[in-house]
Amino acid sequence: MANPPIRTITIVGGGTAGWMTAALLSKLLMGRYDITLIESEEIGTIGVGEATIPAIKVFNEMLELNEAEFLKATQGTFKLGIEFVGWRDGRDSYIHGFGKIGIDRLWLHTHQFWLKMREKGAVKHFDHYAICSAAARKGRFAPPDPRRGPPMGDLDYAYHFDASLYARYLRTQSEQRGVRRIEGRITQVNLRPEDGFIDTVTLQSGQAIGGDLFIDCSGMRGLLIGEALGVGYEDWNEWLLCDRAYAVPSVNPAHITPYVTCTTRDAGWQWRIPLQHRTGNGYVYSSGYTDDQTAVDVLMSNLGGQALAEPRLVKFRPGKRHKAWEKNCVAIGLSGGFLEPLESTSIHLIQTGILRLLSLFPGQGFNAADIAEYNTYTDDEYRDIRDFIIAHYKVTEREDTPFWKYLKHMPVPDALRRKLDLFQSSARVFKRGAFELFREESWVQVLLGQGMCPDYDPNVDIIPEAGIVGFLRDIEAVIEDNVNAMPRHEDYIARYCRAPAM
Numbered sequence: 001m002a003n004p005p006i007r008t009i010t011i012v013g014g015g016t017a018g019w020m021t022a023a024l025l026s027k028l029l030m031g032r033y034d035i036t037l038i039e040s041e042e043i044g045t046i047g048v049g050e051a052t053i054p055a056i057k058v059f060n061e062m063l064e065l066n067e068a069e070f071l072k073a074t075q076g077t078f079k080l081g082i083e084f085v086g087w088r089d090g091r092d093s094y095i096h097g098f099g100k101i102g103i104d105r106l107w108l109h110t111h112q113f114w115l116k117m118r119e120k121g122a123v124k125h126f127d128h129y130a131i132c133s134a135a136a137r138k139g140r141f142a143p144p145d146p147r148r149g150p151p152m153g154d155l156d157y158a159y160h161f162d163a164s165l166y167a168r169y170l171r172t173q174s175e176q177r178g179v180r181r182i183e184g185r186i187t188q189v190n191l192r193p194e195d196g197f198i199d200t201v202t203l204q205s206g207q208a209i210g211g212d213l214f215i216d217c218s219g220m221r222g223l224l225i226g227e228a229l230g231v232g233y234e235d236w237n238e239w240l241l242c243d244r245a246y247a248v249p250s251v252n253p254a255h256i257t258p259y260v261t262c263t264t265r266d267a268g269w270q271w272r273i274p275l276q277h278r279t280g281n282g283y284v285y286s287s288g289y290t291d292d293q294t295a296v297d298v299l300m301s302n303l304g305g306q307a308l309a310e311p312r313l314v315k316f317r318p319g320k321r322h323k324a325w326e327k328n329c330v331a332i333g334l335s336g337g338f339l340e341p342l343e344s345t346s347i348h349l350i351q352t353g354i355l356r357l358l359s360l361f362p363g364q365g366f367n368a369a370d371i372a373e374y375n376t377y378t379d380d381e382y383r384d385i386r387d388f389i390i391a392h393y394k395v396t397e398r399e400d401t402p403f404w405k406y407l408k409h410m411p412v413p414d415a416l417r418r419k420l421d422l423f424q425s426s427a428r429v430f431k432r433g434a435f436e437l438f439r440e441e442s443w444v445q446v447l448l449g450q451g452m453c454p455d456y457d458p459n460v461d462i463i464p465e466a467g468i469v470g471f472l473r474d475i476e477a478v479i480e481d482n483v484n485a486m487p488r489h490e491d492y493i494a495r496y497c498r499a500p501a502m
Contacts (some may be wrong), residue, residue, distance in 0.1 A: 003363035010211030014039030017333025017350045018217035019170040026177040040185040050273045051344040052158040071497035073169045074161035075276040080132040086264035089397045094449030097132030100154035102475045111444045115456040136259040140486035189228035197328045216335040225331040239390045240318035241286040249278040251305035258489040266401045276499045289403040324378040325371045380435040387416040395450035427454040
C-alpha cells in the first residue's frame with residue numbers, strides 16, 4: 001500500500017475543541033485508531049462560547065445525541081437568531097434570524113418587494129417577514145414542521161448551552177468509545193530531526209506520549225502549531241479592532257429569550273446569552289479605545305441581573321494561522337484562529353475543522369496535496385466569516401465615538417467591498433463558493449438592519465403595486481398566525497428538556 005493508514009491520534013487540549021474532536025473521531029472512525037487526549041485541569045478553558053448556529057444540529061446528529069438529553073446536560077436553550085441593538089444609529093434594533101425570509105415570487109425574493117414598498121411607507125419592520133425573527137420578538141419557540149410547508153417548514157434553530165458542560169458531556173461519550181484521557185501539563189514538544197514532524201510530547205511528570213497525527217486544541221497559545229512548528233499568525237486588527245473581552249454570568253431575568261442579544265457600547269459590544277441556569281454576559285472591546293476598568297464598569301452596570309461571579313478577562317488577537325495543517329499537526333479551534341463571537345461562529349469553526357480533517361484524513365504519507373487543500377479551504381472559510389463580521393462594523397451610521405468613527409470610514413477587504421457595492425446597486429447577494437457559511441438571507445437581514453438603503457431589482461416592477469402590497473400583507477399575516485400559535489420559549493423548555501437544578 002502506497003499510503004498505509006496511521007494508527008494513533010493524539011489530541012492536545014480538552015475544552016470544547018478537544019472533546020468535540022475526540023467525540024466525532026471516536027464515533028465515525030469506529031475504533032480503528034487509538035485516540036488519546038491530553039489536558040491539564042490547571043490550565044482550564046475560556047468557556048465563553050455558548051451560542052451556536054443551526055449546523056450544530058448536524059454535528060449532534062452525527063454523534064446520535066438525543067436532543068432533549070443533551071439540552072438537559074448542558075443547561076441548554078433554543079436560539080432562533082441574534083438581536084442587534086444600536087448597530088445602525090445607537091437606538092435601533094433588528095434580528096438576524098435563522099431560516100427563510102418570507103417566500104419567493106417569480107425568481108425574486110421577499111426583500112426586493114419590501115424595498116420597493118418601504119419607499120412608500122407601506123411595510124412593517126423587516127423582522128415581520130421572517131418567521132424566526134418574528135417568533136424571537138415574541139419569545140415563542142416551536143421546532144420546524146416540514147409537513148406544514150412554509151413558514152413552519154422553513155423555521156430553523158440552534159442552541160445556547162454551557163460550553164464547559166458540553167465538553168464534559170462529550171468527554172463521557174468519548175471515553176465510552178475508548179478515548180484515553182491523560183491528565184498533565186506538556187513541558188516539551190519533541191520533533192523528529194529528519195523531517196521536523198512532531199514525534200512526542202513530554203509531560204511535567206516526565207512521561208512521553210507519541211502519535212502519528214497530532215491535533216492541536218491548546219487554545220490561543222497554539223502549543224504545537226505555533227510554538228513548536230513555528231506557523232505564523234495573520235493579524236486582522238486593522239478591521240476588527242476588538243482584542244479583549246470581560247465575561248461574567250448573572251441571574252436569569254423573568255423570561256428566557258430564544259435569541260442572543262448583542263448591544264453596542266462606546267468601544268465595542270456586549271453579549272447576553274440566556275441559559276436555563278444563568279445568563280452569560282460579556283463585553284467585547286478594543287483596548288485601543290477604552291481601558292480595562294472602564295470596560296468592567298460598563299459590563300457590570302448593564303447586566304440586567306445579579307452577577308454570579310467576578311468578571312474574567314480574555315485577551316485575543318483577531319486573525320488566523322497562516323496554515324491550519326503543518327506536517328503531522330492540525331490546529332482545531334482557537335489554536336488555528338480567532339474571530340470574535342458576534343455571529344456565534346467559534347464552535348462552528350471547530351465543527352468544520354473536524355469534518356474537513358475527516359474528508360482529507362491522512363495516511364502515513366501525509367500527502368502535500370491533501371494538506372494544501374485543507375489549508376486553502378480553511379483560509380477561505382475564515383476570510384468569508386471575517387468579512388461578514390466586518391460588515392457589521394462598516395455599515396453603520398454611527399460615528400459618535402472614536403471607535404465607531406474609525407470603523408465607519410475604514411477601508412475594507414476587496415471581496416467585502418465588491419459584495420457591498422453589489423448589494424447597494426440592486427440588493428443582490430451571490431455566494432462565491434461552497435466555503436461560504438452565510439446565505440443570502442443572512443446578508444440581507446444584516447445589511448438592511450445596519451442601515452443600507454439599496455435600489456431594488458428592477459424586475460420587481462413586473463408585478464403591479466397592488467399585487468405587491470397584497471403579497472407582503474399575506475406574508476405578515478401567515479407568519480403572525482403561526483407565531484401566535486407557538487408556545488412560549490420557557491414553556492417549551494419546561495415540557496421538553498428542563499434541566500435539573502444545579
